Amino acid sequence: MARIPYYDPETAPAELREALERLPAGLNVFKMLANAETLFPSWARLGGAILGRMKLSPKLRELVILRIARISDCDYEWTQHVPIAKGAGMTDAQVAALAAGRDEDPCFDESERLVLRATDESTREVRLSQATFDALLARFDRREIVEILMTAGFYRALATVLESTAVDADPPAGAEIAGEIARRLESFPRGRS
Numbered sequence: 001m002a003r004i005p006y007y008d009p010e011t012a013p014a015e016l017r018e019a020l021e022r023l024p025a026g027l028n029v030f031k032m033l034a035n036a037e038t039l040f041p042s043w044a045r046l047g048g049a050i051l052g053r054m055k056l057s058p059k060l061r062e063l064v065i066l067r068i069a070r071i072s073d074c075d076y077e078w079t080q081h082v083p084i085a086k087g088a089g090m091t092d093a094q095v096a097a098l099a100a101g102r103d104e105d106p107c108f109d110e111s112e113r114l115v116l117r118a119t120d121e122s123t124r125e126v127r128l129s130q131a132t133f134d135a136l137l138a139r140f141d142r143r144e145i146v147e148i149l150m151t152a153g154f155y156r157a158l159a160t161v162l163e164s165t166a167v168d169a170d171p172p173a174g175a176e177i178a179g180e181i182a183r184r185l186e187s188f189p190r191g192r193s
Contacts, residue, residue: 001166001168002028002032002165002166002167002168003164003165003166004032004035004165005035006028006031006032006034006035007020007031007032007033007034007035007037009021009031009034012034012037013037016034016037016040016041019041019044020034022184023181023184023185027080027170027173028167028168028169028170029076029080029158029162029167029170030044032161032162032165032167033161044185045185046154047154047181047182047185048181048182048183048184048185049182050147050150050151050154050182051178051179051181051182051185052178052179052182052183053182054147054151055141055143055144055147056140056144056147056148056151057088058088058089058178059085059088059089059090060111060112060115060148061088061147061151062081062084062085062088062090063085063090063094063098063112063115063116063119064115064119064148064151064152064155065077065081065084065085065151065155066078066081066082066085066090066095066098067098067116067119067120067152068119068123068152068155068156068159069081069155069159070098070099070101071119071120071123071124071156072156072159072160072163073163074158074159074162074163075169076162076163076167076169076170077155077158077159077162079169079170079171079172080170080172080173080177082095082172083172083173083174083175083177084174084175084177084178086175087174087175087176087178088175088178091107093105093107094107094108094112103116103117103120110139111139111140114132114135114136114139115148117132117135118132118136118148118149118152119148119152122148122149122152122153123152123156136148
């Protein structure tokens with residue numbers, strides 16, 4: 001049971017209520033985050049961009065997100081993103097390896113292992129080691145590197161909110177939900193100050 005009440009769309013200002021109603025699936029994550037009325041619209045637009053407008057491949061994006069879910073022990077993120085990851089091309093073997101913490105499993109290629117290492121370092125150490133940063137520079141362009149780091153930070157912050165407020169689990173929304181959520185989140189209003 002959530003530690004604070006979910007935002008009630010019935011009592012929300014019209015603009016926020018309409019925005020919440022546009023979201024698919026009525027997920028508890030959105031109802032919790034909407035408690036931060038002035039932050040939620042901007043958070044939603046950034047989340048939409050991460051899910052739908054990055055140069056980084058969707059598979060690598062989901063690799064970052066699932067790794068953050070494991071590092072954070074955030075079952076909500078894990079449950080929602082496993083189907084999305086599979087829809088983006090992640091294999092059952094890769095999901096199982098992530099769940100078991102087997103980063104060096106042969107099911108991951110060099111780029112995927114590097115993204116896992118960068119996610120771990122950016123989350124646990126904050127600053128990437130020079131070796132990891134150099135390896136990223138050799139394999140990805142600057143936009144993709146920053147996208148990896150921003151995705152890790154965004155989902156780590158989300159895990160903090162989900163776990164701290166004890167958001168109730170929703171059934172997985174499905175693989176297609178990422179694109180739908182991305183489209184709807186990007187059109188969110190600017191929010192009140």
